[in-house]
Amino acid sequence: xxxxxxxxxxxxxxxxxxxxxxxxxxxxxxxxxxxxxxxxxxxxxxxxxxxxxxxxxxxxxxxxxxxxxxxxxxxxxxxxxxxxxxxxxxxxxxxxxxxxxxxxxxxxxxxxxxxxxxxxxxxxxxxxxxxxxxxxxxxxxxxxxxxxxxxxxxxxxxxxxxxxxxxxxxxxxxxxxxxxxxxxxxxxxxxxxxxxxx
Amino acid sequence: xxxxxxxxxxxxxxxxxxxxxxxxxxxxxxxxxxxxxxxxxxxxxxxxxxxxxxxxxxxxxxxxxxxxxxxxxxxxxxxxxxxxxxxxxxxxxxxxxxxxxxxxxxxxxxxxxxxxxxxxxxxxxxxxxxxxxxxxxxxxxxxxxxxxxxxxxxxxxxxxxxxxxxxxxxxxxxxxxxxxxxxxxxxxxxxxxxxxxxxxxxxxxxxxxxxxxxxxxxxxxxxxxxxxxxxxxxxxxxxxxxxxxxxxxxxxxxxxxxxxxxxxxxxxxxxxxxxxxxxxxxxxxxxxxxxxxxxxxxxxxxxxxxxxxxxxxxxxxxxxxxxxxxxxxxxxxxxxxxxxxxxxxxxxxxxxxxxxxxxxxxxxxxxxxxxxxxxxxxxxxxxxxxxxxxxxxxxxxxxxxxxxxxxxxxxxxxxxxxxxxxxxxxxxxxxxxxxxxxxxxxxxxxxxxxxxxxxxxxxxxxxxxxxxxxxxxxxxxxxxxxxxxxxxxxxxxxxxxxxxxxxxxxxxxxxxxxxxxxxxxxxxxxxxxxxxxxxxxxxxxxxxxxxxxxxxx
Numbered sequence: 001x002x003x004x005x006x007x008x009x010x011x012x013x014x015x016x017x018x019x020x021x022x023x024x025x026x027x028x029x030x031x032x033x034x035x036x037x038x039x040x041x042x043x044x045x046x047x048x049x050x051x052x053x054x055x056x057x058x059x060x061x062x063x064x065x066x067x068x069x070x071x072x073x074x075x076x077x078x079x080x081x082x083x084x085x086x087x088x089x090x091x092x093x094x095x096x097x098x099x100x101x102x103x104x105x106x107x108x109x110x111x112x113x114x115x116x117x118x119x120x121x122x123x124x125x126x127x128x129x130x131x132x133x134x135x136x137x138x139x140x141x142x143x144x145x146x147x148x149x150x151x152x153x154x155x156x157x158x159x160x161x162x163x164x165x166x167x168x169x170x171x172x173x174x175x176x177x178x179x180x181x182x183x184x185x186x187x188x189x190x191x192x193x194x195x196x197x198x
Numbered sequence: 199x200x201x202x203x204x205x206x207x208x209x210x211x212x213x214x215x216x217x218x219x220x221x222x223x224x225x226x227x228x229x230x231x232x233x234x235x236x237x238x239x240x241x242x243x244x245x246x247x248x249x250x251x252x253x254x255x256x257x258x259x260x261x262x263x264x265x266x267x268x269x270x271x272x273x274x275x276x277x278x279x280x281x282x283x284x285x286x287x288x289x290x291x292x293x294x295x296x297x298x299x300x301x302x303x304x305x306x307x308x309x310x311x312x313x314x315x316x317x318x319x320x321x322x323x324x325x326x327x328x329x330x331x332x333x334x335x336x337x338x339x340x341x342x343x344x345x346x347x348x349x350x351x352x353x354x355x356x357x358x359x360x361x362x363x364x365x366x367x368x369x370x371x372x373x374x375x376x377x378x379x380x381x382x383x384x385x386x387x388x389x390x391x392x393x394x395x396x397x398x399x400x401x402x403x404x405x406x407x408x409x410x411x412x413x414x415x416x417x418x419x420x421x422x423x424x425x426x427x428x429x430x431x432x433x434x435x436x437x438x439x440x441x442x443x444x445x446x447x448x449x450x451x452x453x454x455x456x457x458x459x460x461x462x463x464x465x466x467x468x469x470x471x472x473x474x475x476x477x478x479x480x481x482x483x484x485x486x487x488x489x490x491x492x493x494x495x496x497x498x499x500x501x502x503x504x505x506x507x508x509x510x511x512x513x514x515x516x517x518x519x520x521x522x523x524x525x526x527x528x529x530x531x532x533x534x535x536x537x538x539x540x541x542x543x544x545x546x547x548x549x550x551x552x553x554x555x556x557x558x559x560x561x562x563x564x565x566x567x568x569x570x571x572x573x574x575x576x577x578x579x580x581x582x583x584x585x586x587x588x589x590x591x592x593x594x595x596x597x598x599x600x601x602x603x604x605x606x607x608x609x610x611x612x613x614x615x616x617x618x619x620x621x622x623x624x625x626x627x628x629x630x631x632x633x634x635x636x637x638x639x640x641x642x643x644x645x646x647x648x649x650x651x652x653x654x655x656x657x658x659x660x661x662x663x664x665x666x667x668x669x670x671x672x673x674x675x676x677x678x679x680x681x682x683x684x685x686x687x688x689x690x691x692x693x694x695x696x697x698x699x700x701x702x703x704x705x706x707x708x709x710x711x712x713x714x715x716x717x718x719x720x721x722x723x724x725x726x727x728x729x730x731x732x733x734x735x736x737x738x739x740x741x742x743x744x745x746x747x748x749x750x751x
Contacts, residue, residue, distance in 0.1 A: 036379030041238025041321030
């Protein structure tokens with residue numbers, strides 16, 4: 001089993017931690033060893049949030065150990081807020097064939113005079129990665145489900161339908177069911193499926 | 199759906215955070231009494247028990263502060279119950295006055311103290327501490343897990359050791375252990391069924407001189423026994439790789455994981471000694487390990503505690519041994535896998551091709567740091583907006599403290615001229631006002647902080663007659679760490695209804711006459727109260743209780 005390294009970045013309140021849990025559980029269902037790293041507390045109140053998820057072999061020479069991903073070693077970077085990609089890029093590299101999925105959504109930074117257009121951000125990020133994709137996730141889930149916080153799960157559905165990571169669709173769905181509160185499961189499933197049928 | 203952490207499916211593999219591993223380990227050890235004060239990165243231990251305590255039949259409380267939590271836990275352990283007490287590193291500073299003699303007296307029921315350090319200060323103002331230093335100060339045995347599975351296993355071991363040697367055992371985590379997610383294999387939850395009974399034994403529990411010196415001697419003997427009988431033989435001090443080598447690595451905690459990752463990446467086979475015991479160290483095992491090498495690398499976060507110990511041990515057996523550690527790794531901030539990789543490569547003379555780091559070129563895209571801020575609708579917006587109108591911020595000193603209101607340090611307010619620990623804003627305010635009475639000063643303290651350690655400072659200011667304006671930011675919960683109850687809330691951690699303590703009653707009892715209680719939504723009233731208090735000529739403490747609940751409760 002080859003190791004697979006995912007960075008998820010966003011802003012406090014966007015569901016980054018939930019997304020991390022969903023992926024970690026799904027990886028167990030698919031027989032991988034899993035390590036994640038996240039931060040809680042002060043920095044999470046509207047600040048930048050970045051989590052690491054690694055999965056790979058349980059034993060042997062390819063076993064994974066560290067909960068943190070080394071710079072330039074991410075296989076996939078999901079940015080639920082576009083400006084956050086300007087921080088997460090350090091984990092990407094052309095050698096690692098890092099895939100960048102960037103939500104076409106900006107949350108302004110307090111005290112910053114400039115709000116950069118997403119297209120400028122994408123142009124810059126392309127220097128670090130061969131595959132940079134922008135997804136209007138927030139816009140779509142707001143239009144169709146009236147809940148912006150589902151953007152992350154929508155991106156997960158999108159990633160699954162395009163086979164961008166080695167996790168099975170049914171494992172992720174099972175994981176969503178086990179992770180989100182019961183009353184929100186159907187809504188999350190809708191957001192996940194929304195991308196599948198695009 | 200039963201929560202996974204209390205699942206009875208023995209052998210099932212689930213994802214837990216390190217902190218949740220501690221909780222599960224305690225449940226599998228038959229824990230009956232748990233106390234905590236919340237603080238990142240330790241909070242999930244208390245939060246989880248807060249959720250599950252009733253279901254699993256364990257007593258749990260968020261105590262008023264860490265010292266009280268430790269005292270309560272000790273009382274339960276003196277009465278024979280298995281007890282867990284949880285706090286962040288600064289919490290141990292608060293608790294240390296009680297902590298030191300507790301290690302002397304020891305316990306009856308097993309007692310585990312969980313302390314979580316925060317290298318890089320991700321969620322910790324005030325200082326970057328390495329709690330391992332408490333080993334030399336107090337002699338307490340300290341275990342250091344690396345993964346969530348080890349958090350569970352070490353907790354179980356700690357309970358057994360604690361009971362066998364009648365001594366509290368500390369488990370020390372760092373952020374990347376406490377908030378690391380990984381697979382944990384579930385064991386059986388053991389329901390603690392002991393009946394607590396305190397059996398009088400002043401010989402053990404009264405630390406009076408000259409008996410206290412005997413106790414110290416007995417403590418040192420206990421540690422020596424734990425060293426010889428347990429630490430030297432324990433599998434948690436483990437050597438990985440036994441190939442012939444001239445060099446070796448000694449490491450612990452999360453650093454071990456970075457070392458293994460570096461060796462894998464560099465395709466190296468260097469023997470590694472991973473120490474699960476920080477105190478007492480297995481001297482013989484370490485000597486046996488380092489004896490055969492020309493040089494070793496010690497990989498540890500923060501202070502060079504292991505490195506210093508090993509340098510002492512090496513003098514006995516291997517004078518020529520070269521010992522590397524903090525000369526290759528930083529003493530400030532957490533270690534990162536790439537730093538350890540670089541150090542291991544340099545230490546083993548392995549060439550590491552590091553590509554120059556690309557940087558963002560477009561200057562328009564160099565975005566500023568996204569500072570944390572008050573939540574939309576937070577009552578503290580109202581308080582600070584009112585203050586902006588009430589005073590000239592340049593002419594007023596703002597005393598900050600630990601709690602959500604410390605976010606006033608960031609834009610748009612910048613209302614914080616000093617910040618130290620819980621309970622300190624009022625104490626410092628008093629000293630400033632005594633030294634420089636003409637300067638105007640507003641000291642902030644939250645409801646939970648006030649109960650935690652603000653009250654003695656208020657009493658001191660009143661009794662010794664200084665005149666700061668103290669604004670008690672009463673959002674009626676411990677908001678920053680996850681809305682835990684405190685003595686002011688109307689429910690205990692077990693969910694029972696109680697009458698919460700009234701801050702105004704305490705303030706009045708401290709002797710404060712100039713007291714106002716205002717909901718900050720009434721901006722005009724609030725602004726007037728601030729102006730009146732700052733401009734009055736009476737040489738007395740003024741208190742405004744800004745009372746409006748956090749929007750999330």
